[in-house]
Amino acid sequence: MIAKELISDDVPEISPSDNGQKASTLMDEFRMTHLPVINGQNQLVGMLSETALFDVDDWDAPVESYKSTLVDFSVKENDHIFTVIKQMGESNSSCIAVVSEKQQFIGSISIYHLMKIISQLALFQDHGGILELEMNIIDYSLSEIANIVESNNAKILGMYIRNHPDSRKIHVALKINKSDLSAVVQTFERYEYTIAARFYQNNENDDLQNRYENLMNYLNI
Structure with a gap:
């Protein structure tokens, strides 16, 4: 998925001739924390915060009179969604402009x-459980992790890696297509x-809970 496929219609743009009052009202x-300022040649002048x-x-006063306050951040139309997420996070903005190669x-x-697009990815939509592993960076092996999961007749639906406060370690989060991951955890x-x-449903615990509830119901008869 690339940037031009993520464009939405909920971000108004303003021109250099628009004033601050109009910009504030639209924000x-x-x-929005920012608005794109577009000139008569359909070029991005900058983002007004x-x-x-x-x-x-x-x-x-027109926006062009305080042009020096505009910030410059955008993504190219063919940039990957990961680049979009990174750029938007770094800019700390509620929106980001998309421009062509020209x-x-x-x-x-x-x-x-x-966020709506991300929430529709299989990683979040498909049922399953979640495990988060902690390991040294040098011990990370995607193939070994996948083999362990698949040895339990399960599949990895998605994963992400985040840094640990200890710079030598990482956390690896796995979304797996099984609700009960007890066997995977044991492996x-x-x-x-x-x-x-x-984060998963333990069927063994559920079975014990059901037996307990049945016993209580029996004793109450």
Whole structure:
């Protein structure tokens, strides 16, 4: 999935001739921290931030009069969704502009639309359990992790890696296509993996709970 496929219609743009009052009103209405400023040649002049508006003395003055406050961040139309997420996170913005290879403005991506797209990925939609492994960076082996999961007749639906406060370690989160991951956990522990977190339904515990409830019902008869 690339940037031009993520463009949404919930980010208004303004022109250099629009004033600060209009920009502020649009930001409030569309819940945006930034707005793209587009000139008559359909080029991105920059992104106007709400914090820049706080320092404006004359809200009737055109945006072009405080052009120096505009920030420059955008993605190319063929950039991957991972690049979009990274750029939007680094800019700390609720939206990001999409431009062509010739710097022509194509549209914008809002954080709200992006989160909706991400939530529809199989990683989040498909049923299953989640395990988070903690390991040294040098011990990370995707093939070994996959083999352990698949040896229990399960599949990895998705994964991500995040840094650990100890720079020598990482956390590897796995979404697996089984609700009960007890057997998978046992195999990881047999290979001396550290399970940092686990989120799944334990069928054995459910069975014990059902037996307990049946016993209580019997005793109450």
